Amino acid sequence: MLSQKAIDIVKSTAPILADRGVDITTVFYKNLFIAHPELLNFFNHANQKQGRQQTALANTVYAAALHIDNLGVLIPAVKQIAQKHRSLGIKAEHYPIVGKYLLLAIKEVLGDAATEEIIQAWADAYGIIADVFIQMEIEMYKEAAEQENGFSEFKNFKIVDKVIESDIITSFYLQPEDKSAVPTFIPGQYITVRLTIPGETYLLNRQYSLSQAPNQETYRISVKKETEMSPNGRASVYLHQDGQIGDIIEVSSPAGDFYIDLESTRPVALISGGVGITPMMSMLDTIAKTSPTRPVTFLHGSRNKALHPFDNDVRDLMSTMEDLTYLTLYSDENQMLTKEILADKVLSNSDIYVCGPVPFMKAIIQSLYDLGFEEGHVHYEFFGPAVALELVHA
Structure with a gap:
């Protein structure tokens, strides 16, 4: 149980983390990998070099500081990260190492501003947050191993x-x-x-x-x-x-918390850009095999036909389904997936799934919110570390 004093200290440092978070996480990863190069076996090196992992961790630490007195609001984000950890083989023994170098990074970047009292408050908070991840991941490993034909790592x-x-x-x-x-x-x-x-x-x-x-x-x-x-x-x-x-x-073993609700009978809208089509193909293929009468709208954006995968596959599935609306737009031909197209093609009571490049997703999801679609019916996934969408709800 985190003391009220520690909660107050952690929350009071949130503005500093918003300002210096990426500096802290950049130092953290540099020092972590110098001391424990074996941990590079778990990380995407490209994301490290592009700064995406540092930004994602900074966002997570900032969110933890803001909500340290009500971690329940972070559970959806924690589940998403825990799924990735389980799929990478990250275990409980890694958390003390991360905690040590995260606290050292805070002290190194903030200098004298990081008093012993602040560092201790963050150490206490990290212990509680780490335990939430550890317990959730233990259950995920167990579930993966105990399912039919399962294996844990x-x-x-x-x-x-x-x-x-x-x-x-x-x-x-x-x-x-x-x-x-x-x-x-x-x-x-x-x-x-x-x-x-x-x-x-x-x-x-x-x-x-x-x-x-x-x-x-x-x-x-x-x-x-x-x-x-x-x-x-x-x-x-x-x-x-x-x-x-x-x-x-x-x-x-398969992981992830972005997936279609196969129990729902609502219409489905699959909206993808570029390689974001890949999870949509799994969803569409499954609907065609299990619920061919369920109305589906499939909207896909690509640069041109040569870069567009699965077009023939979708058209083949169309012949087995009763109500599939399919539209592809090519940006090289100045075709864009506009708010007007979304309003025309996506049924108002749809379960909506969106995947693609970050700018594409920002535009599509903002348009859906502007059109009045409820947040609970709009599901999306980033490839790689999640970033803040900074969307404005209508």
């Missing part, structure tokens, strides 16, 4: 097929090396792929959405070859260029 899978879907997206079909059945998942969830790449000192972990309906034999991931950012996507480039049928890679 990583298992060897074989690439049994490799299919080019567009100029930049290739699908990989993965089957357990021991030829056992795979655990099921809820459409929208992801797996972590852990790669040992020649020339790389550390393991590379990447999380990819499952892009087909659940079945007992294989998982399918559809990977965008990331060459437009710096650094290039080391894992995606390796899979595209070097990943071959017969190769063995490590795969986690």
Whole structure:
């Protein structure tokens, strides 16, 4: 139980964290990896170099400071992060290490302003927050292991097929090396792929959405070859260029809290941009197989046809469904997914799922709120560390 004095101190430091949070988390990661380089086996190195992980952690610490007296409001965010931790194999023994270097970073960045009283209050708060994560993740590991065909961490899978879907997206079909059945998942969830790449000192972990309906034999991931950012996507480039049928890679049990409500009978709107189409394909494929009469609107934005995956697949599924509205817009042809199109195509009582690049998601979700769609019916997922959407509700 956190004392009222500690609560007051932590809350009073929130403005400082808002101002210096990224400075603190940048120092934290630098010092952490110097002292414990083995932890680089758990992190996405590209996100580190681009500063995305530092910003995401700063946002999380700031939110914890604001709500330290009512952590219940953070449970949805905690669940999302805990799902990622479980899929990466992060365990209880890692939390004291993180806590130590986070407190040292606060002291290093804030200097004399970080009094012993402030550091102790944050140490107490971190212990409580860490325990929330630890207990939640213990349950997640247990659930993953105890489900049918389950396993708690990583298992060897074989690439049994490799299919080019567009100029930049290739699908990989993965089957357990021991030829056992795979655990099921809820459409929208992801797996972590852990790669040992020649020339790389550390393991590379990447999380990819499952892009087909659940079945007992294989998982399918559809990977965008990331060459437009710096650094290039080391894992995606390796899979595209070097990943071959017969190769063995490590795969986690499915994870994630972005998934379709299969119990709902409401209409569904799937709205995606770019590679954000991958979880939508799993959702659409499942609806087609289990609820073909359920009304679905599928809106997808891509730069052009050459970069657009699964167009033929969606049209094939359309022939098996009673009420599928499908629209693709290409930005190279000055076609944009506008508020007017959303108002025209998305039924007012829909369950809405959105995935894509951050600017795309900001525009779509803000438009949906402006049109009066309720927050509880609009679901979305970021690829990589979550960032603040900064949306204004109508």
